[in-house]
Amino acid sequence: MILLEKLTQPGPFSLSAVLLSAMISSLLLLPMDSHAQSNSGENYSIHEGELNGAPYKVAVPENWQDGNLFFHLHGWRPADAPHEANLNPENPFYRELLEMGWAVARTAYYENGVDNEAHIRAITELRGWIDSELGTVGRVILEGESTAGSLVLRIAEIEPGLADGVIAKGAFVNIHDEDADSYLEGTPKIPAILMSNLTELDEPVAYTAISEDADVRPALRPLLRPGHVNVNWVERLDAFNDLNNWISSGTVSLISEGTRSVPVRETNTTVDDGELINRVEETDPYFGNAILGFHPVELGDIGIFPGDYFILETGDASFEIFYGDSYGDVAEGEWVAFPTADDRILVARNFENAVETAGFSRGDRVVIRWIGE
Numbered sequence: 001m002i003l004l005e006k007l008t009q010p011g012p013f014s015l016s017a018v019l020l021s022a023m024i025s026s027l028l029l030l031p032m033d034s035h036a037q038s039n040s041g042e043n044y045s046i047h048e049g050e051l052n053g054a055p056y057k058v059a060v061p062e063n064w065q066d067g068n069l070f071f072h073l074h075g076w077r078p079a080d081a082p083h084e085a086n087l088n089p090e091n092p093f094y095r096e097l098l099e100m101g102w103a104v105a106r107t108a109y110y111e112n113g114v115d116n117e118a119h120i121r122a123i124t125e126l127r128g129w130i131d132s133e134l135g136t137v138g139r140v141i142l143e144g145e146s147t148a149g150s151l152v153l154r155i156a157e158i159e160p161g162l163a164d165g166v167i168a169k170g171a172f173v174n175i176h177d178e179d180a181d182s183y184l185e186g187t188p189k190i191p192a193i194l195m196s197n198l199t200e201l202d203e204p205v206a207y208t209a210i211s212e213d214a215d216v217r218p219a220l221r222p223l224l225r226p227g228h229v230n231v232n233w234v235e236r237l238d239a240f241n242d243l244n245n246w247i248s249s250g251t252v253s254l255i256s257e258g259t260r261s262v263p264v265r266e267t268n269t270t271v272d273d274g275e276l277i278n279r280v281e282e283t284d285p286y287f288g289n290a291i292l293g294f295h296p297v298e299l300g301d302i303g304i305f306p307g308d309y310f311i312l313e314t315g316d317a318s319f320e321i322f323y324g325d326s327y328g329d330v331a332e333g334e335w336v337a338f339p340t341a342d343d344r345i346l347v348a349r350n351f352e353n354a355v356e357t358a359g360f361s362r363g364d365r366v367v368i369r370w371i372g373e
Contacts, residue, residue: 044089044098051129054122055108057085059094060134065101067138069130070240071123071163072104075146075229077112081286084108093233097240105130114147116154116181123155124162141243143236145169145229147182149194153207153218154181156188165191165243169236170229173203175210186210188218191246195221195239195258197230199326208254219246221258225341226325232341234260262342267295274302275369280314280360281344288353290360291346294368296339299323303370312337312347313367314358320371321347 048057072087085106089095094104109115109122123142131137140163144152149171156166171194174182186207194204201222208220221239223231235258246252270277276298282291304310304323312319312335321335330336332351340346348354 046089047134048085051107051122051125052110054110054125055083055085056106056126056129057087058103058105058126058130058134059087059089059098060103061098061101063101064103064135067131067136068102069127069137069140070097070102070104071127071140071142072106073119073123073142073144073148073151074106074108075144075148076114077286079112081112083112091233093236096233096237103130103134114182116151119148119151120155120159120162124159127162139164139244139247141165141167141240141247143167143169143240144171145231147172150174150182150184153184153188153192153194156190156192156216156218157185160189163190165193165247167193167195167236167239167243168204169195169231170197170200171204171207173207175206187214189215191216191243191252192218193221193239193243194218195223195231195235197223197225197227199226200228217254219252220255222255223341224257224259227338227341228326230326230341232260232262234262235341265343267293267298269294269298271302275367276302277365277367280362280364280366283355283360283362285355287348288355288357289346289348290355290358291340291344292366292368294345295343296345299345299368302368304368306338309371310337311369311371312358313369314360314364317358319358327351 044059044061046059085108087104087106089098097104105126107122107126109119127137142152142155142163149168150173152166153168153171155162173184174180175184177183184207188211194207196204204220208218211218223235238260239258242252268278276294278293280290281293306323306325308323309320310323312321319335321337322330324336324338326338327336327348327350330350333349335349337345337347349357
């Protein structure tokens with residue numbers, strides 16, 4: 001047993017080395033179809049159901065403070081993916097919010113895919129239901145990832161009354177196609193933080209550049225690692241706290257480096273004759289990725305570094321996997337693995353389903369071994 005220490009398409013503005021260096025250094029009456037409530041945990045209740053076909057799930061703490069409400073909004077999901085509002089209140093980020101007296105809400109919208117106008121209606125509907133059925137809503141913060149990062153920026157521009165502030169993680173920024181419902185003008189009217197990985201900073205930089213004359217200038221929060229929405233819960237919490245303080249005080253640093261480490265964890269990895277043995281910790285039902293319990297340093301300990309290939313064994317199957325930085329490091333359908341922001345290993349097939357291919361289930365035993373020279 002090993003105990004470890006912490007250790008896209010480009011936009012129109014190219015991120016220069018000078019700018020990057022500066023960044024780092026500057027550091028209703030609403031119809032309701034159905035709803036249900038069940039208690040979960042000692043200090044919060046869970047409310048879930050559907051509103052006009054949009055699944056929702058809301059966790060409300062016993063000490064709900066001033067009607068404070070946090071929405072997490074997911075990005076694009078395939079049409080055939082499960083249509084559900086997945087919310088785990090025991091996630092450390094959500095647990096922190098609940099302990100701070102914030103309710104946490106998720107909607108799966110009316111259907112999978114991307115339709116910003118419809119998504120805004122679903123968010124508005126759920127907010128109205130919470131206000132009428134659970135208690136008066138006060139401050140609202142929206143966090144959107146990937147295509148929903150663009151969604152929350154659009155809300156900040158055209159529906160600012162829906163929220164008091166937004167966090168856009170790994171947002172796809174469209175500032176060219178004026179006919180698209182994802183089009184952004186660079187006119188946010190409420191506080192907005194754009195938090196993106198190094199490899200996806202061009203578009204957030206472009207958005208902040210065209211928003212210099214906005215009612216409320218957006219803040220840029222680069223994360224100094226590659227990937228797409230490769231963000232850990234500590235980074236999410238710090239961004240949330242900074243946005244909440246900005247809403248209260250009216251001041252914020254317009255550029256702040258947001259990379260943070262997660263606490264030390266016991267990996268439960270064992271080593272046998274140069275092979276690493278651990279378990280599948282999570283499987284993603286929407287995109288078919290798997291999270292393995294290994295720490296990236298453990299792969300280095302047996303000679304596996306970014307740019308190498310390794311063998312992954314599970315059950316009677318084995319796969320040769322490229323160890324890189326993100327999904328796009330390999331061709332469509334190829335296997336790739338890379339470190340997550342919370343120091344685990346994500347395994348995927350680019351635009352294919354790794355979980356179905358390998359038959360991964362949570363808790364499955366997995367073995368990693370170096371291919372060698």
